[in-house]
Amino acid sequence: MRFRHRAAAGFATLLLPFAGLVGLASPAEAATSATATFAKTQDWGTGFEGKWTVKNTGDTTLSSWTVEWDYPSGTSVTSAWDADVTSSGTHWTAKNKSWNGTLAPGASVSFGFNGSGTGSPSNCKLNGGSCDGGTTNPSDSAPSAPGTPTASSITDTSVKLSWSAATDDKGVKNYDVLRNGTKVATVTTTSYTDTGLTAGTSYSYTVQARDTADQTGPVSGAVSVTTTGGGTDPGTGGDKVKLGYFTEWGVYGRNYHVKNLVTSGSASKITHINYAFGNVKDGKCVVDDTYAAYDKAYTADQSVSGVADTWDQPLRGNFNQLRELKAKYPNIKVLYSFGGWTYSGGFAQAAANPAAFAASCKSVIEDPRWADVFDGIDIDWEYPNACGLTCDTSGAAAFKNLMAALRSEFGSDYLVTAAITADASSGGKIDAADYGGASAYVNWYNVMTYDYFGAWDKTGPTAPHSPLTSYSGIPKAGFNSADAIAKLKAKGVASSKLLLGIGFYGRGWTGVTQAAPGGTATGPATGTYEAGIEDYKVLKTSCPATGTVGGTAYAYCGSNWWSYDTPATIGTKMTWAKNQGLGGAFFWEFSGDSSNGELVSAINSGLS
Known part of the structure; x- marks a missing residue:
């Protein structure tokens, strides 16, 4: 994010x-x-x-x-x-x-x-x-991968798995059955019934063969299974999730406040809000800007309730405004998001002691002053076992371990979610961490299917920052939404646990001489807050869309080239998301939308 x-x-x-x-x-x-x-x-x-x-x-x-x-x-x-x-x-x-x-x-x-x-x-x-029977003996090769398991006889607490046999030059002895990456059984047949499961819960299963020398071959493809019962949660078969990020710092230069969700009409069209961002310091969750979060006083005309804050009231700021919003729109759930691009460096220390980190997060969210405001936690680690603003070396299992600890600490009554990479390139960021295994512990993933291309590559080539699909001439394979979703599914993440990401902003270059994508540039285009980036609400009139590519829009005006989503392209993406069985969509972030919330409206109508 x-x-x-x-x-x-x-x-x-x-x-x-x-x-x-x-x-x-x-x-x-x-x-x-x-x-x-x-x-x-x-x-x-x-x-x-x-x-x-x-x-x-x-x-x-x-x-x-x-x-x-x-x-x-x-x-x-x-x-x-x-x-x-x-x-x-x-x-x-x-x-x-x-x-x-x-x-x-x-x-x-x-x-x-x-x-x-x-x-x-x-x-x-x-x-x-x-090594006594290791794969160094050329006369004894490791077994092949078994076929991807198929699931049948699914109940509240059990599932039957079947798979096609692996092959081996000396014979297959047995099979290890792995649930969410952990071995739960070793069997000599090509089927297994897993019992003792939790109702209404998603699991990922793979199988691995062993030969007579006890060598293990590669794991099979994964099958995702959701047990029956357990009620219906948003994003897992019920209503589609329509989630937006609200930025803590937006109350300053952007002059965007919780009440804007009401005046724009957006509050009636969303299901969830991620409040961004809490910081991660010394391996613990902490509130970042305490003034904006719970101290800033609002006048009557600025507040959601229409009542002014007083100097001695126990809670003011964004947290109190969110409380007032939830009173007005009881269907909205609010999650506290920790990390983000700037604060992800703190996750390495958190991953060293996941239980302590989870306990610290829960203590923040359940602070008596605002315990009724938050319905869950969102983790935005950019990126586990890979590089973002800094490089993380916590290991492939660190993210899964962190999410497991959070679920253990928060239990089933809270939402536990994560914003994750959408880099589907071969050996890229999705491959760097166990997102399949960790999915067992989350309600959903916010897949950040944007910021694929931008003017950090100053000379181009110009390319849309949020392509839905690949297209001829795309600068990098695997940098599109469809490939990211497909790769996550292949790793065992259930479709219903994946939300498609939408950016309420554009990315652009200047010094461009051709309207079509793939042109050269001289640098980033001018933006209100940062070079190379601009809100949709500005671009819709300053540089209207002139074409589409890869399921998103682009605009060429003067010597500037921008890419961004419009209500029309969002409608296309929402149709695609529904056809894929995704849990819904999310967006970064509210203040980029027009004053009447036309992008939120497009998401709402597209998912309805």
Whole structure:
């Protein structure tokens, strides 16, 4: 989500500089009573995700482990988690972290990494000895991926899963069934009934085969299952979510207040508001601008209720205005959003202790002064295990762990949501974190399907910042809404948990000589608050749309080229969202709309 300043929606996958990592100690004494097996869990052509699993097969505790292997020239590790990995030429060494080196008899531990190239590991050693049945034996390949499971006999508490068999040169021994990325069963057949589930809850299932040498192959595709019962929540089969972000700082230069939601007519056409942004400091949720949040006094004509604030009333500011709005429109739910582009650097420390972070967030939201205002929490981490304003190295599982802790702390009575990347490029930001696994803990994701292109690329090429679909000449593959939604579905996120993002603003260049997309430029066009960006309410008259591309609008006026959504293109996007079975739509942010709320109206009518 944009916060005062904004750069690109997301580009390169995080690469860890292995040359700068601390060197490893010498391999420990050979331990032939342990195995190390390799599996390629994802493959996107030019790169892949790999996983090593170390298992103690002996009867004494293993105090540490070091795995070594060789890659052919052109194949390398680019980032890793849950192990310290270094290289010497084509020889790679991985040593346990301080917290996962001890393995009791029968226990196992895995570490993963992203790699480039197409080669396979060879000459595997574990603690200086043989890896004992690892994939280094060319005569014993790992099994193939099973077929994507199909779900049947779904009840409030159970689901039956079936899948087509995997293949292996020496034979498949059994299958691991994974629910939300965690193994829940090992079976010898190609079906399994999972029980003890929660009614009205979404789960993601995959399957992984094991051969007779206990090697695991790649995981299958994911199937998303929602159990029956449990009532109907917005975004999971009931009314479509129509959510807008209200910015805390908008009450200053933008002079946009909660009452504007009433006067514009928007309040009667939305279901949810995300209040942005709370800060993340020292691993905890905190209120950012306390004056705007709960101290600023409103006169009678400025307030939603028409009653002036007094000097001694317990709560003023935006929080009190939201309270008054909810009294007037009881259907509206309000979530407190933490993070954003500027404040996401604090999530790394939060991810180190998710339970403490979740507890701090709940204490903010349940502060007695405004405990009735907020109905949930929204997390806007830009971006887990990838780069935004700063680069995060918390690991692929950090986001899932954070969302699990929030759901555990807040329970089922609160909404728990997250704004997430829409970078669907191969090996991009969607691939950097476990959004599929984390989806089990959220009510929905706000997929930020905007800011794909903009004048941070000063010379262009000109391109729409929020394309619905790809088009001939698009500057980067995977940078469009349809690809992002498809990729998230493929990772096991239910359609009903995905909201399509709409920007109530345009991005533009100047020095452009052609009207069609793909032109060159000399820099960002002038904007009211920031170069290269302007509100819809300004652009609709200053530079009216002259064409459409990829399901969104663009405008060429003078030497300026802008892209933005109009009521017509929003209508197209809402039809698409309904056809995809999405949970609804959200937008950034209210103050960019016209005074009569025409973009909110387009979302409302398009989803109705």
